Amino acid sequence: MELIQVLIALFLGSIGSVALAGVMFFLSDEKLNKVSTYLMYLAGGTLLGAALLGMIPKALTLESPEIIFPSILGGILFFFVLEKIILWRSCRNKNCERHMNAAAPIILIGDAFHNAIDGVVIAASFLTSTEMGVFVTLSVILHEIPQELGDFGILIKSGFSRSKAFWFNVLSGASAMVFGVIAFFTLDKIQSLIPHALAFSAASFLYISLADLIPEMHRKTKLNDSLRQVILVSIGISVIYLIINTK
Template sequence: MMFTAVLIAVLIGNVGSVLAASLMLRIKDEKLHRYLKNINAFAGGTLLGAAFIGMLPKAIQITGYTISYYVLGGILFFFLLEKIMLWRMCSEEHCERREKASALMLMVGDTFHNCLDGVTIAAAFMYSQSFGIVMAFSIFAHELPQEIGDVGVMVHSGFSKRKAIMYNVYSGLAAIVGAVLALYAGSYTQHALPFILAFSAAGLLYIALADLIPELHHKANLSESVLQLALLLLGIGVIILSVV
């Protein structure tokens, strides 16, 4: 039962987002860029909310405050991973690092990232069904701009749009692997849950603070900033509703 729910959630978050991205690629560049920023702000809010309101309190409740060391370790892990893979999301047209990263490297990093998203969705379902469902949409929201960026880079480096989308769908399916591993670990031993939660929280914090939010700081425009803050708060609010 839980497995089916997790599977559907993973397909929405990591495959549905690729398909939605392929549709959004038809939107004009300037408009698309503005939409993506707004989506980033909302996604950032849901990720922060999921980490601080959903996963961390639960992990602390089970294991005690020492779980914070694992979160710290997780953040360092994600830092190193990003260094190695150059997977970082970048929706700017001239992103130095994106241009240097080959399309292949991008796919490897993206596949690994999707796998970790699967772990996160499974962890959220182990917490509660409503949290799991909201987490699937949170993943969808942060994957959407990322997939648009990925497909863009691949087309830029010579892939046909169809091929680029197909490869990203395959990469999205890697989330199933992560979800299955997390569910297996969770059912094998109760003790695994707080560590899966702490590791997922570290990943969410890293994506929100190191990848999504810096994207919002390229321009300082008052009305845009107010909107971004509102969207961040909205993202956090959605998480609060799902965990109470």
């Protein structure tokens, strides 16, 4: 039964997120922009809540702070370097055209790696508890959909058709299924790895929310935009809090 739950969660967090993003990609530009923006705000809250209210506290019940916090710090540094090397999103110099031509394979490789980590995160969370598995999966879905929408746009600008961009994203998303299943069977046998996996996963969530999502939110400074951001981030945190405390 536990394996079935993990498989469903892995599907929803990877292929399901790509499919939802693909469906929304056919909305009008105005509606698509609003939906993806609101999902980004909500994801900022769920990622922070999952990391700080669920994953880190649980990891600390399994291992000492002297072990967990260095693991979190190492994870944050890892994702910083990873984003520098692989998750290359911007184009800010005179060689911009060359960068756009190279963007598609970089995006696909980076997403495959990122989705593989998401798969490990989901598997480790379900091995800890069903409740943690649920809110981690929810957090993954909410931050993956806006990211996939952005990736669709980059692939299409690089010359992909909409259908080709969709299926390549599905392929990169499938890495979550593969590595999630591997993690499920290996982590279950090596219990000592679970607190480290939770700490590393929390680092991933913290990095995405603090280094990517929140700086993006600060681009909008109008009062109405700021209020929406505060409300949706708070809702995201509240949802995680309620899931954790609902028995």
